[in-house]
Amino acid sequence: MKRNQKFAIRVLEQDPAYLNLDQRDRAFARNLLSTTERRMGQIDQVIKSFAHKKEDKKKNTKIRPHDILCEAALRIGATQILFLDVPTYAAVSETVEALKNHPKVKVSKAQISYVNAVLRNIDREGKSRLDATSTLANVDTWLADQWIQTYGKETTEKMVGAAMSQSPVIRDVFTSIAGEEEDDDDDIEQVEVEAELLPIGSIRIPANVGGSVSKWPLYDDGAWWVQDVSATLPAIALFNSLCINGGKQPKDIHVVDLCSAPGGKTAQLCSMGFGKVDAVEISKRRSRSLHQNLKRLGMEKLCNVCVEDGTKFQPYISENDDGVQGVLVDAPCSATGLGSRRPDVLRKSINLDELISIQRELVVHAANNILDVGGVLVYATCSLLKQEGEDQVDWLLSQDVTGKDENTELLSSTLETIPFEVGEIPGFDDCIDEKGWLRVIPGVLPGSLQFCDGFFVARMRKIA
Numbered sequence: 001m002k003r004n005q006k007f008a009i010r011v012l013e014q015d016p017a018y019l020n021l022d023q024r025d026r027a028f029a030r031n032l033l034s035t036t037e038r039r040m041g042q043i044d045q046v047i048k049s050f051a052h053k054k055e056d057k058k059k060n061t062k063i064r065p066h067d068i069l070c071e072a073a074l075r076i077g078a079t080q081i082l083f084l085d086v087p088t089y090a091a092v093s094e095t096v097e098a099l100k101n102h103p104k105v106k107v108s109k110a111q112i113s114y115v116n117a118v119l120r121n122i123d124r125e126g127k128s129r130l131d132a133t134s135t136l137a138n139v140d141t142w143l144a145d146q147w148i149q150t151y152g153k154e155t156t157e158k159m160v161g162a163a164m165s166q167s168p169v170i171r172d173v174f175t176s177i178a179g180e181e182e183d184d185d186d187d188i189e190q191v192e193v194e195a196e197l198l199p200i201g202s203i204r205i206p207a208n209v210g211g212s213v214s215k216w217p218l219y220d221d222g223a224w225w226v227q228d229v230s231a232t233l234p235a236i237a238l239f240n241s242l243c244i245n246g247g248k249q250p251k252d253i254h255v256v257d258l259c260s261a262p263g264g265k266t267a268q269l270c271s272m273g274f275g276k277v278d279a280v281e282i283s284k285r286r287s288r289s290l291h292q293n294l295k296r297l298g299m300e301k302l303c304n305v306c307v308e309d310g311t312k313f314q315p316y317i318s319e320n321d322d323g324v325q326g327v328l329v330d331a332p333c334s335a336t337g338l339g340s341r342r343p344d345v346l347r348k349s350i351n352l353d354e355l356i357s358i359q360r361e362l363v364v365h366a367a368n369n370i371l372d373v374g375g376v377l378v379y380a381t382c383s384l385l386k387q388e389g390e391d392q393v394d395w396l397l398s399q400d401v402t403g404k405d406e407n408t409e410l411l412s413s414t415l416e417t418i419p420f421e422v423g424e425i426p427g428f429d430d431c432i433d434e435k436g437w438l439r440v441i442p443g444v445l446p447g448s449l450q451f452c453d454g455f456f457v458a459r460m461r462k463i464a
């Protein structure tokens with residue numbers, strides 16, 4: 001799971017052996033894998049503290065670095081003992097048996113007894129050694145350093161603490177327009193869950209309700225979709241400026257969602273009633289899930305899906321169209337704000353320069369060539385790196401050309417910030433920074449909003 005940079009849960013979900021398990025075993029396998037991935041830094045430190053015992057070295061049975069299978073077995077066994085409270089005999093013997101009976105790799109007896117010995121040591125003393133580790137060990141050093149520099153140690157610990165919570169702790173459910181007309185209670189399967197109405201209007205349902213969300217009532221009818229509360233903020237910001245403060249009717253407005261798959265924000269824009277919604281997406285594969293999601297929600301006719309590069313996109317402006325008044329750039333990014341759902345992002349290697357460059361290209365093209373003067377541009381990323389958030393908007397507004405590479409178009413329009421106002425987005429006042437942008441940090445907001453994705457949102461008007 002570490003080496004090919006694939007998200008382990010995705011790989012698991014496609015494995016036929018996993019798909020053949022019953023629901024309970026599947027839930028256990030998922031939990032085991034996601035906890036191992038989430039806590040890998042701490043787990044490795046505990047394993048290492050035993051692996052370097054002198055007697056192991058003497059016997060020359062130390063695990064070699066390339067021995068992927070034994071390394072994985074140690075991690076999986078250790079996770080069960082340290083975090084899942086699986087009885088030792090089961091955690092150790094099942095892990096050892098799995099190694100012995102691996103269908104493709106012959107593991108030597110010496111290695112098997114080594115894994116057995118380390119796991120038994122972890123059972124005896126592992127928890128006290130775990131207490132001596134820090135959750136920051138689960139984050140790549142460069143990323144933890146960046147966060148400490150930007151947010152300070154205390155906030156970074158809270159952010160990482162939030163990313164350590166079970167995935168997903170919550171599911172925020174948005175009600176779709178498709179479900180509005182049908183109000184026939186007889187059709188609704190009654191389920192009792194402890195749901196919470198969030199201040200911005202979506203409903204939070206605890207993950208322990210269980211089962212796949214696609215099996216929940218009214219899913220197939222397209223009555224709702226799942227979207228993290230932070231991810232709903234960019235579309236709300238656009239709507240507020242254009243319709244609440246701008247006084248326009250949404251049906252008269254043409255908006256563009258420039259990076260749209262899998263479509264959470266596009267669905268919001270459609271359900272807000274915007275008259276014309278262009279959803280642009282460069283990836284064919286991801287545009288298929290966008291199509292499927294919009295179809296399920298009954299929104300495919302409310303939106304024009306364009307599978308093309310957003311940096312080249314030119315909107316079609318019909319005769320009775322006043323031009324594009326709103327553009328949402330939910331740019332591709334490091335996704336470092338998604339730690340609690342995608343623990344792999346805490347250790348994934350990324351090409352930050354490349355991401356910064358594409359984010360600039362998208363936002364500059366949106367401002368120069370898509371948005372009309374007077375229109376509103378929302379720039380958002382689910383990143384907790386200021387280079388992909390605050391620094392980008394600073395760069396954009398200052399029109400600073402330093403570091404410009406030859407591919408980056410220059411801003412030929414003038415933008416100014418439309419600051420978020422206190423009370424505008426209930427529950428998120430504390431996230432408004434001194435420049436009027438929104439910086440949402442997981443683990444920091446009061447109450448259940450502390451369980452949210454990390455996000456950055458800035459909103460600007462094109463004034464010339």
Ligand SMILES: C[S@@+](CC[C@H](N)C(=O)[O-])C[C@H]1O[C@@H](n2cnc3c(N)ncnc32)[C@H](O)[C@@H]1O
Pocket residue numbers: 231258259260261262263264265266280281282283286308309310311330331332333358362
């Ligand atoms: C953060 S995701 C968008 C999530 C989406 N807005 C939602 O709410 O579901 C970024 C998306 O941008 C797409 N993308 C990357 N580069 C792009 C480009 N040059 N033009 C258009 N889309 C692009 C990615 O394939 C990805 O689907």
